[in-house]
Amino acid sequence: MGGFSGTTGGSSEVMDISHLTWRKSSYSGANGGDCVEVASVDKATVAVRDTKNPDGPKLVINPPVWQSFVQQLRSTQ
Secondary structure (H helix, E strand, O other), X not given: OOEEEEEEXXXXXXXXXXOOOOEEOOOOOOOOOOOEXXXXXXXXXXXXXXXXXXXXXXXXXXXXXXXXXXXXXXXXX
């Protein structure tokens, strides 16, 4: 499955994410653990998926939301 279906403003769109290069944290262990992977779709979109289920659902968000999420994680460590 290379597309992500979503509804935006009353219209249906499919985003092709088959070409993405996924990255996971350098803090992830060799066994994969409880990790997520991220990929830049374009300048306005970040995709997130579960490392253990790469063909499963993906979350697509804008970069400021992702940056805020990461900052919150860092501040709680």
